[in-house]
Amino acid sequence: MTNNHLAADLPVSRQQDAAGPTAKHSWKDVAADKAFNWSIAAAAFFVLISLSGAALSMLWGGRLAFETFGWRFFYGTEWDAVGKKFAALVPIYGTLVTSFIAILIAVPVSFGIAFFLTEVAPRWMRGPVASAIELLAGIPSIIYGMWGLFVFVPFMSDHIEPWLDSNLGPLPVIGSLFQGAPMGIGMLTAGIILGIMIIPFISSVMRDVFTLVPVTLKHSAYALGCTTWEVVWDVVLPYTRTAVVGGIMLGLGRALGETMAVTFVLGNAHNLSISLLEPGNSIAAAIANEFTEADSDIYLSSLIALGFLLFIVTFVVLAAAKLLLRRLERQKGA
Amino acid sequence: MINQRAATGSAAFHPLAGLRATAQAASLTSTSRDNEVIKIEAQGLNFFYGKSQQLRNVSLSIPQERLTAIIGPSGCGKSTLLRMFNRMYSIYPDQTATGSLILDGQNVLDPGYPLSRLRNAIGMVFQKPNPFPMSIYNNVAYALQHHERLSRQDLNDRVEEALRQAALWDEVKDKLKDSGLSLSGGQQQRLCIARAVALRPEVILFDEPTSALDPIATSKIEQLFYELKSQFTLVVVTHSMQQAARVSDYIAFMYMGELVEFGNTVQIFERPQDERTSAYITGRLG
Amino acid sequence: MRAVSQSRFRWRHAKNRIAMGLSTLAALFGLFWLAWILLTTFINGASAINFKLFTEMTPPPGDEGGLLNAIFGSLVMVGVGIILGTPIGIAAGTFLAERARRSKLGETIRFVNDILLSAPSIVIGLFVYTLIVRQTGHFSGWAGGIALAFILLPVVVRTTDEMLQLVPNSMREAALALGLPQWKLTTQILYRAASAGMVTGVLLAIARISGETAPLLFTALNNQFWTDNPANPMANIPVVIFQYALSPYDSWHSLAWAGALIVTIFVLFISITSRALLARRRHGND
Numbered sequence: 064m065t066n067n068h069l070a071a072d073l074p075v076s077r078q079q080d081a082a083g084p085t086a087k088h089s090w091k092d093v094a095a096d097k098a099f100n101w102s103i104a105a106a107a108f109f110v111l112i113s114l115s116g117a118a119l120s121m122l123w124g125g126r127l128a129f130e131t132f133g134w135r136f137f138y139g140t141e142w143d144a145v146g147k148k149f150a151a152l153v154p155i156y157g158t159l160v161t162s163f164i165a166i167l168i169a170v171p172v173s174f175g176i177a178f179f180l181t182e183v184a185p186r187w188m189r190g191p192v193a194s195a196i197e198l199l200a201g202i203p204s205i206i207y208g209m210w211g212l213f214v215f216v217p218f219m220s221d222h223i224e225p226w227l228d229s230n231l232g233p234l235p236v237i238g239s240l241f242q243g244a245p246m247g248i249g250m251l252t253a254g255i256i257l258g259i260m261i262i263p264f265i266s267s268v269m270r271d272v273f274t275l276v277p278v279t280l281k282h283s284a285y286a287l288g289c290t291t292w293e294v295v296w297d298v299v300l301p302y303t304r305t306a307v308v309g310g311i312m313l314g315l316g317r318a319l320g321e322t323m324a325v326t327f328v329l330g331n332a333h334n335l336s337i338s339l340l341e342p343g344n345s346i347a348a349a350i351a352n353e354f355t356e357a358d359s360d361i362y363l364s365s366l367i368a369l370g371f372l373l374f375i376v377t378f379v380v381l382a383a384a385k386l387l388l389r390r391l392e393r394q395k396g397a
Numbered sequence: 398m399i400n401q402r403a404a405t406g407s408a409a410f411h412p413l414a415g416l417r418a419t420a421q422a423a424s425l426t427s428t429s430r431d432n433e434v435i436k437i438e439a440q441g442l443n444f445f446y447g448k449s450q451q452l453r454n455v456s457l458s459i460p461q462e463r464l465t466a467i468i469g470p471s472g473c474g475k476s477t478l479l480r481m482f483n484r485m486y487s488i489y490p491d492q493t494a495t496g497s498l499i500l501d502g503q504n505v506l507d508p509g510y511p512l513s514r515l516r517n518a519i520g521m522v523f524q525k526p527n528p529f530p531m532s533i534y535n536n537v538a539y540a541l542q543h544h545e546r547l548s549r550q551d552l553n554d555r556v557e558e559a560l561r562q563a564a565l566w567d568e569v570k571d572k573l574k575d576s577g578l579s580l581s582g583g584q585q586q587r588l589c590i591a592r593a594v595a596l597r598p599e600v601i602l603f604d605e606p607t608s609a610l611d612p613i614a615t616s617k618i619e620q621l622f623y624e625l626k627s628q629f630t631l632v633v634v635t636h637s638m639q640q641a642a643r644v645s646d647y648i649a650f651m652y653m654g655e656l657v658e659f660g661n662t663v664q665i666f667e668r669p670q671d672e673r674t675s676a677y678i679t680g681r682l683g
Numbered sequence: 684m685r686a687v688s689q690s691r692f693r694w695r696h697a698k699n700r701i702a703m704g705l706s707t708l709a710a711l712f713g714l715f716w717l718a719w720i721l722l723t724t725f726i727n728g729a730s731a732i733n734f735k736l737f738t739e740m741t742p743p744p745g746d747e748g749g750l751l752n753a754i755f756g757s758l759v760m761v762g763v764g765i766i767l768g769t770p771i772g773i774a775a776g777t778f779l780a781e782r783a784r785r786s787k788l789g790e791t792i793r794f795v796n797d798i799l800l801s802a803p804s805i806v807i808g809l810f811v812y813t814l815i816v817r818q819t820g821h822f823s824g825w826a827g828g829i830a831l832a833f834i835l836l837p838v839v840v841r842t843t844d845e846m847l848q849l850v851p852n853s854m855r856e857a858a859l860a861l862g863l864p865q866w867k868l869t870t871q872i873l874y875r876a877a878s879a880g881m882v883t884g885v886l887l888a889i890a891r892i893s894g895e896t897a898p899l900l901f902t903a904l905n906n907q908f909w910t911d912n913p914a915n916p917m918a919n920i921p922v923v924i925f926q927y928a929l930s931p932y933d934s935w936h937s938l939a940w941a942g943a944l945i946v947t948i949f950v951l952f953i954s955i956t957s958r959a960l961l962a963r964r965r966h967g968n969d
Contacts, residue, residue: 092513092864099866103782106774107792110840113833114795117802117810124813175709183703184710194958196713201954202720203894205921206943209928210720213727213936259716266713290699313801320803322897323925347805347897354901370809374802381801385794488859516862523860527853530876539871540861589857596861 118374125368127361136368142333142349144358149365151372153333157250157343158373161325162318164254164339169261169314176262177269182291193270200263208327211256216328219255220247224340227251243340248330251339256324261314268310268388272303309387316381320373322347346373433460436600436630437482442496444477444486451477455496455656457649459600464622464631466645466662468638470682473651475634479602482632483519484512500599517544520593521602525609526585528577528592533569536577536588541595555595562628563591564621583614590621594629601625603633607640619644638678642666650674652682721947728944731937736945741907741923745932750942752909756824756917757893760903763828763913764892768835769885775836776843777869784848793844800837807833808898816902824913827903834895835888842884846877879961886957890950896921920946 128136132150139150176196180189224245231241243249276299284294300307330342331352346369357363437459444452452474459465467475477486484506486492497504505515528536537556541547547555556573560566565587569580577588586606593601607615622644625631635641641648641662648665650658650673658665658674669675676682735749742748775792783789811830816822850873858868874881904916905926924942927935 090511093511096865099869100782103774103778106771107778107783109771110775110796110799110836111792113836114799114802116814117806120810120813121806124809124817172709172712175706176713178702179706179710183706192710192714195717196710198951198954199713199717201890201951202717203896203921203946203950205894205896205924206720206724206947209924209939209943210723212928214719214723262713290695292699292702293695296702316801320805322803322805323921326925327928347803350805350809351897351900355904367809367813370806374806377801377803377806378798381798382794384801385797483860485856485860488855513862513864516860521856521860523853523857525853527851527857529854529858529872531872540858540863543861543863543867592857592861 118371118378121367121371121374125364125371127364128368131361132365136365137372140333140335144353144362147359147361149361151346151365151369153335154344154346154349154369155372156335157329157345158319158347158376160250160339160343161254161257161329161345162315164251165257165261165318166311166315168255168258169265169318170311172258173262173266173269173310173314176266177273178295180266180270181273182295193267196263196266198263199259200267204260204321204323207256207260207324211252211324212327215256216247216252218247219252220245224251228340239337240339243336243338245340246330246342248328248342249338249340250329250343253325253329253343253345254339256328257318257321260321260324261317264317265310265314268313269303269307272306272310273299276302305387305390309384312380312384312387316377316384319380320347320377322351326351346370433463435459436461436500438497438499439481440497440499442478442481442494442498444474444481444494445492447491451654452481452494453654455651457656457659459630459632460647461630462626462628463646464626464633464644465647465649466641467632467634467649467651468636468641468677469651469657470677471636474654475649475651476604478649478651478656479604479632479634481506482600482602483516483521485521487512513544517596518598519600519602520596520598521604522586522589522593522606524605526582526589528580528585528588530576530578532574533577533580533588534573537591537595540592544596559591559595560588562594562625563587564617564624565591581614583610583617586610586614586618587621590618590625594625598629600630600632603631605634605636608636615640650677652677724940724943724947727937727940728947731941732944733941736938736941740909741918741938742934743907744930745934747934748938750920750923750938750945752906753918753920753923753942754945755909755911756827756903756906757919757921759911759913760824760827760831760899760917760919761889761893763825764831764835765885765889767829768832768888769839771832772836772839772888773843773874773881776840777847779840779844780847781865781869781873796837796840799833800841803897804834804895805897805900808901811898812901822902822904822916824903824910824915824917827899827917827919828913830898830902831892831895834898835885835892838888838891839884842887843877843881846880846884847873849880850876883957883961886953886960890953890957893953894921894946894950896925900925 128149132139132148136150137155138152139148140152141148141150142153143149180193184192224247227241228243228245232238273295280298280302281294284298289297325345326348329345329348331344331348332342333344333349334341336343350366350370350373354363354366357366435458439458440456442452442455443450455474455478467478469475480486481494482498482505484494486494494506496506498506500515500518503510505519529539531539534556537559538552541552541555557566557570560569565584568584569575569588577585580588586609590601590606607618610618619640622631622633626646633641633645645662648658648660648662649656650665650671652673658669658671660670665674666678669678673682735747737749737751737754739747739749740752741750775796779789779792783792808830811826811833815826815829819826854872854876855868858872859865863872899919899922903919903922905922906916906918910917920942924939924946927939927942930936
């Protein structure tokens, strides 16, 4: 649909007009718009392929490990750089345990914070407290790691862990979780730090969804004589259940992949132990600690294979979170 | 203008009588209604929103340098019809149209007719004032600079001319660098008119231009219509029959996607040919 | 009967009190960690801050020195990240908001972008390692900057998309009705209307990449010496903190604390001011 084509179709008297400055301009505009549209589409496509690019590049980098060790890579416990035998169970276990501890801490605290910010706190206090909690998410993870190593680890080994060891250690069943030398470094400490890190993510999602509950719904519950707590527990929480679970998954996704905060305090030990006070490892920490030391192709490939594993797990968790949160976003948009 | 005001006052007592008087008063100001020059010839317009048809076989002739009002109950397709004149619908992929709109001998609905040229020839003012987030001066100059290569001096002259035509110059001449968003609602709407006028279009479309404004700002815009139609062909969609009676020379009455009646304003109000038209103007419809 | 309902009433209200008390404790719990972490960083960092930090290079084990090369390297790599990531992010966000608002393709890209937004940064590091470091055969500042660009990208995409969607459609129609082309409408009117939010998005993304460590470990690595060539491995504050904090030397520890303080102040300053900026803009527009 260029100007030339148009001009040819016109009666003679209009041709001069059509060839004027405006018409010429419009041909340029059409071309410029086409170029513009193509370039923004290319950028969007770039976003699309970069995710699959990340997955494929790690699958490619890890293929040597997958080929060499097969399924054993997932359930074996050996990690032997000299003997060149690698398997991922210890870091997988450490990742899951620390993330589980983090969720155990972060979910009730985040719920409490969201409850506080939406129902309990006086209005003037809500904004500043919410911003302060969100600052926790702004602190770089390396700061958490350093603070953990120099401040929190000694605190744990001096005050918390000896108490756990002597009071909970002798108990049947759960006692084995809390036995061991109180070194401060270990899965419990890492889990607690992770929990603190993901509190702002979970609490901000919870707060957002709680404020989306229709006011009339809450008011009718209050009119029936419900207390504030009953309104939140029996009306608000059931109403927002899906999105709350989505927010928790989002936090879980963060915890699974967090690297620097746990690398400092986990101890980088490739042994499988029941006790939470023992040093352990996680997928992300193993990669961060050992990547630049990897001196053989199979070592490097094993670490990249670990990365691929982490990617797949976080992808599944985050995708689930996203799907659960989608309903919330629709409500927001409406 | 004084006639008009008096007529509007009496409309409070008897709607139809008031409207008739208003229409007669308005007709005094327009001239030679018999040999009009036709500016736009619309033939067999159909409009589809997805699969549902919003306009059915609409044909009408818009006379040059007159104000044609399109009226009808909400949802009748009056805005849809207006937005066909500059192919505004084409930015939405699920909206399609058929038929022809002949402007100066060419069908502007032909996809080969350059949009840029069409929109240079046919300007548009919207329901809500929507100045660009830039200075008052740039609001007027921006599109002008895109369409024409002008010297600084010529550009200044054209901006001043447009702001004068929109009766805004005296209010803003000392603060041309201020943001367009700093103006009041009525001033913003006149800025939007200046922005459209600056391109020296042949036709200006108004989509309920005063529905977001207070009565004083509304009357300023209505006064402006009188001055503008000496140079431009105006097509105004309005939901207010009073306004149509006050300002228009011709009226197109739309109902459920069809053009029921088209004629000069006095005739529509005094001798409506169609039962639905008389039902609407006496308030029994919509 | 009455006594039973009385005691039940009391129990319900006691439960309410306990819950409200616990929720206040939860908020205090969150604030407690924030205060503890920030205080430790400020106290340890402040005692390690001195003039030499900005004039001397990172020292060999056990020696005194500064962070000049690391500060410079961080600035270079964050700069590379911004320069590469921002235009692509803005373009992709524009595509989502202006071309794919409700389409399947748009939803897919938004989904993928949100995954990228929360994906572990160490995974991005591995990706860029296999993409660049392995291909070129050595660690480099360029690779570090590219890794940071991948982390900045999804933040910018998302805020651009959201902010452009907030611009009312009437702005687009107004510009198109004046015959302006799409690219001018987008780059000169919509970006201007959405500028406050878009700038905040970029600033928040900068705050995020400034403290990132994991993706730099296997891309930029570290460099004890001065280099202004990003084709070499480059020192940067996060990786220096990581290596020095895990070392047994006190002088390295205090440099790590100084680095931690610099990064924390920088990151918090950017995120707080950008939020305040956005809040004030929003407030001003209402």
